[in-house]
Amino acid sequence: MPDTDAAALTADLIRCPSVTPEEGGALVVLEQMLTEAGFDCARADRGGVANLFARWGEKGHPRSFGFNGHTDVVPVGDRAAWTKDPFGAQIVDGVMYGRGATDMKSGVAAFAAAAVDFVRDTPPDGAVILAITGDEEGDAVDGTTALLEHMERTGEAMSVCLVGEPTCPDEMGEMMKIGRRGSMTAYFTVTGVQGHSAYPHRAKNPMPAIARLMDRLASHRLDEGSDHFDASTLAVVTIDTGNPANNVIPAQTRATVNIRFNDHHTGAGISDWLRAEADAVAEAFDVRIDMDVKISGESFLTPPGPLPDLVAAAVKAETGRDPVLSTTGGTSDARFVKNHCPVVEFGLVGKTMHQVDECVPVEQIHQLKAIYGRILRDYFA
Template structure:
């Protein structure tokens, strides 16, 4: 464990290294939340360990008065893969760069949360309350993580005034982007039945591939929307087509496909499911479709707290961040049902890649920015 004195915790690097040295490949924790809990306890946080199913979660709060500012993130990471320059769980610093799985997504940002709190506290500028909502299930199925902690927080009356998620939102440099919403995500697995037969005698068979292709053509050529001020146009992508047929002269008895839709606030999962079902009835009667909803789209009001956040980060980094909703999804989709939420973290160019990394300078700058945000929000 790193030094847990207040002064030492103002530097995010030692805690980031300690977290990176825990091989917390989802769903394993490998001691990561123990490391974090020790650091938070040293700062005076009250710790609540909230295991749901096999998922480790942690909610910690410092203070009891308002305003209540919450940081949110995850200690689980994706598998490292082969071919790293340095040990992916070594927390190595070389030439001013911190390497490790989770260096930008998002253990280093969690260390910056803690350092930001320590800096604000050390400066005597920490007022109100600050909390951390940490899950070990963001990179996994996301069933027993943030979504269940949010339910627990609501039941306990732990409702923040604002929440900041430390996902790596910046494409090039700190201060590029604040995410204030996310598109929804809907997946579908389609199975079209047919009648197997010889390709030379199609009248004795019923080719499911032709029906499936007609259905997919109708879906992919339909323009879902034109986008709007805050969201890009919705996108439907076919991700798999398969018949499992090794022969060239056999009409198969079944054809399947998978697709994913990333959709904006012009749609809901229910409305898209109804549309797909209607098209299937038209082009591929008898098809069965299994849907999986990852999350609905959401948008946080760009005024109020978001405007204040953009002003603070603009002052810190010398330019006003762009407000954006692009990319994949995040646990902010659950937090939006509890309180206003936005996302801001490190540069994300190396997330999920070999040699995932962040510069030490960026890590320390992010901690300083979080400290300033805390000071301004609690003023």
């Protein structure tokens, strides 16, 4: 039987318009392929989001290699700006174009193809699991978390997990992720008393208070970094008042900050610090400051050891490069998986992800499949 063509599967997935939260047919394509290859498949849909769980091998086997990925994609944006059909999977000069070509339908296709060939050619003593969501690019509330809850309810488990996000900045094989920074956003509302700008003593101006608070937060250095993480960062991303009149002191203003934090902190600890800073400014300016915090994920690390070594060795064998063990970048669904089992990330070069004319060299898809196949062989050897 011929090897499974990861590039052809990538094209099939790209042709499915699966913009979050639409399934678009992508998981149907995967489920049919995996079922025909002997995988037990189940849907773990929740909240209008489609999710697919697939397992080859014994349920609950203590040696189960898992893969986590997503078939949903970000919106196309200005379609007129695309030179190729964003859902056409057109190949020009060896490069495949389409939304999701890099992030991350190619990664899902590469692992699915590698897994199908692996269990057919060298059936392992263990299980191979795919947990594929349609809600990574959105709020991620009903995606990988729903899959993990499905696994807990049904007695399924992964011993280790690989997430297929694009991890390489410029060249295939140069970087893998062994952790991610935590991410949180804080929303501040400062309320004073509206008044005439010619009579400021009759008002309570929230503007100096928000300016002072944002300056205090932005000027504070959270830390100097840690063994595996860069220094934590805080960015003031907006201050909004909406006051068009130059003779009116507004009653209220709002501001938002985004924080990416390392393993020196927790979301709760930073929230406490933000609240204390807001309270101090509120008292100094005699205004009220309300705060709402959304923690997208805590920082985590899979320390150098068996799983990172396994993936790094496979990458080196197939690309000739020793991947940097990195914790840079934004968030990924690995932040959910890390509560279930050890997790690392490795995938394609991500230079065109979310861009107009997103694309991937076809050869890189085949190379990624080879890396994933070697990881599976080495894990079960």
